[in-house]
Amino acid sequence: MIRTILFISIILFVSSGCDQQKKLADTTDYIKVGDSIAAKSFDHLRTALQASMSADGPAAAIAFCRLQAMPLTSKYNTDSITVMRVAEKFRNPSNALKNPDSTVWSQYKTAIANGDSIFSKTVVTDTAIHYYKPIILQPLCSTCHGVAGKGIPASLVTVIDSLYPGDRAKDFLVGELRGMWHIRFDK
Numbered sequence: 001m002i003r004t005i006l007f008i009s010i011i012l013f014v015s016s017g018c019d020q021q022k023k024l025a026d027t028t029d030y031i032k033v034g035d036s037i038a039a040k041s042f043d044h045l046r047t048a049l050q051a052s053m054s055a056d057g058p059a060a061a062i063a064f065c066r067l068q069a070m071p072l073t074s075k076y077n078t079d080s081i082t083v084m085r086v087a088e089k090f091r092n093p094s095n096a097l098k099n100p101d102s103t104v105w106s107q108y109k110t111a112i113a114n115g116d117s118i119f120s121k122t123v124v125t126d127t128a129i130h131y132y133k134p135i136i137l138q139p140l141c142s143t144c145h146g147v148a149g150k151g152i153p154a155s156l157v158t159v160i161d162s163l164y165p166g167d168r169a170k171d172f173l174v175g176e177l178r179g180m181w182h183i184r185f186d187k
Contacts, residue, residue, distance in 0.1 A: 027122050027129075030185060034131030035120055037076050038181040041083050045072045050140070058143050059159045065144070066163050070094065080186040085135065087179030091160075091169035100125065101182060104132045108177055118177070128184045135179040137172045145172045 052064040069085075070092070076083050086101045097105055100123045108118045123130040142151040144160065148170050152160070160167055172178050 030122050030129050031120050034183045038133045082184045084182045086182045089168040091164050091167050128186050131183040133181040137176050137178040
């Protein structure tokens, strides 16, 4: 009897270790795929915004962004994959933090406050695997998301405020956490 219980315990322990290794491999796979989708999405969005800024200037690029940022971000969506950008200080209310975004946002902010690096991560729920990647403000982005009156000229602040009443996505410094890529992989 004791041998049987010991044998069953060993089998359960070993099999749970296999499940843990499989979960880790799956998480690693989702991070790799998420990193790839986030990079492609960012390149697609950045290229379109740079073209608009070069052709028509920052004010027109803000109007372009208002109409095209969401469709450009969702270019790589499928029936089971949804690509989003989310932030605590958002310009478009559709980009507000939801569940489990707020938890990951808090984890990133705590890590930064402690001087730790932040990386892509996943959160597994009953219905999906949620991939997150921090969005760090880049110099080009400070044209529209930098400090009002310094990085963003007053005339551009007026345009932003007219197109985005209640805008919260200004006053960032280059290198700060601006938002997160959130890619949901439905189960």
